[in-house]
Amino acid sequence: MPGQQFQLTQFSAARERIGSAVLRTPMVPSPSLSERTGVPVFLKMEHHQTTGSFKLRGATNALLQLDEDTRRRGVVCVSTGNHGRALAFASKRLGVDCTICMSKLVPQNKVEAIRELGAQIVITGASQDEAQLEADRLVAENGLTLVPPFDHHDVICGQGTLGLEIMEDVPDAHTILVPLSGGGLIAGVAAAAKETNPAVKIIGLSMERGAAMAASLKAGRPVQVTEEPSLADSLGGGIGLQNQYTFQIARDLVDQVILLPETEIAEGIRHAYWQERQVIEGGAAVGIAALLNGDLKPEGPVVMLLSGCNIDMSLHHRIIGGENVDLAEETKG
Numbered sequence: 001m002p003g004q005q006f007q008l009t010q011f012s013a014a015r016e017r018i019g020s021a022v023l024r025t026p027m028v029p030s031p032s033l034s035e036r037t038g039v040p041v042f043l044k045m046e047h048h049q050t051t052g053s054f055k056l057r058g059a060t061n062a063l064l065q066l067d068e069d070t071r072r073r074g075v076v077c078v079s080t081g082n083h084g085r086a087l088a089f090a091s092k093r094l095g096v097d098c099t100i101c102m103s104k105l106v107p108q109n110k111v112e113a114i115r116e117l118g119a120q121i122v123i124t125g126a127s128q129d130e131a132q133l134e135a136d137r138l139v140a141e142n143g144l145t146l147v148p149p150f151d152h153h154d155v156i157c158g159q160g161t162l163g164l165e166i167m168e169d170v171p172d173a174h175t176i177l178v179p180l181s182g183g184g185l186i187a188g189v190a191a192a193a194k195e196t197n198p199a200v201k202i203i204g205l206s207m208e209r210g211a212a213m214a215a216s217l218k219a220g221r222p223v224q225v226t227e228e229p230s231l232a233d234s235l236g237g238g239i240g241l242q243n244q245y246t247f248q249i250a251r252d253l254v255d256q257v258i259l260l261p262e263t264e265i266a267e268g269i270r271h272a273y274w275q276e277r278q279v280i281e282g283g284a285a286v287g288i289a290a291l292l293n294g295d296l297k298p299e300g301p302v303v304m305l306l307s308g309c310n311i312d313m314s315l316h317h318r319i320i321g322g323e324n325v326d327l328a329e330e331t332k333g
């Protein structure tokens with residue numbers, strides 16, 4: 001079982017290693033969601049993590065495991081989202097050169113945001129795949145080390161530190177709700193939490209539009225899906241046809257996967273804002289959405305992992321104002 005490659009001692013070691021570089025985010029009760037569901041609901045406020053998402057945990061853990069020589073040559077990734085931000089931030093802190101490859105399609109404001117974090121930027125190609133080819137070239141020819149966003153042992157161990165914190169703060173947790181894309185987050189959290197209490201239920205949440213892990217679990221092997229614009233943009237992208245870790249761990253340790261339509265993700269963002277006074281991105285709103293729409297009928301204490309806050313604030317403004325935003329319509333042009 002691949003989960004066995006991830007033992008409690010490894011998560012504890014990761015926690016020790018990254019402890020001074022990441023926040024131990026708060027766990028707070030949600031009276032409104034507890035009232036609605038009839039069971040205690042707690043929010044793990046990981047959207048307050050430095051860089052605005054949990055990705056800092058995995059990126060920091062991966063960087064700290066590299067030896068001196070490897071660090072001196074620098075690291076590379078292709079993400080322009082939360083992983084890119086996290087890797088750029090962690091690299092700067094540790095004095096490691098970080099290169100982020102991105103396609104010509106990436107909007108200027110995203111390019112600038114990553115540049116401000118101190119990363120070197122290589123703009124190349126017309127797609128994410130072409131940017132990946134450039135990253136592969138930098139690895140092969142210049143000796144850089146690729147730090148991928150999810151399918152990597154040390155990244156998974158870093159994200160799994162969240163599982164330890166959750167089980168410490170809510171030892172009687174019955175169900176943990178985890179946003180799901182490539183599966184690094186859910187693999188780490190599920191392995192760490194189930195080794196602490198094998199009875200705890202792990203539920204993955206994705207958007208209906210282009211949920212690669214859900215489609216792969218259904219097919220019994222990693223498959224590709226068509227990417228579509230979604231409010232949960234940080235949950236987009238594939239799981240990799242050569243997936244090494246996250247597919248098998250998700251298959252073995254995730255109890256259920258729920259897919260949410262765009263209107264309900266928007267409802268989750270609204271609820272977080274008006275009832276909980278929290279700004280969260282679409283990818284973090286899927287758990288709230290599943291509780292609100294009644295897809296999920298929890299039986300005991302629920303922990304909801306709020307994974308990130310990096311949403312375009314003018315988009316957020318429109319959503320909380322009640323506008324019915326459909327990004328697929330808007331990008332048709």
Ligand SMILES: *Cc1c(COP(=O)(O)O)cnc(C)c1O
Nearest residue numbers: 082181182183184185234307308
């Ligand atoms: C990356 C990300 C996820 C999904 O994590 P995976 O490890 O890819 O499953 C969820 N929420 C936010 C905010 C993210 O940035």
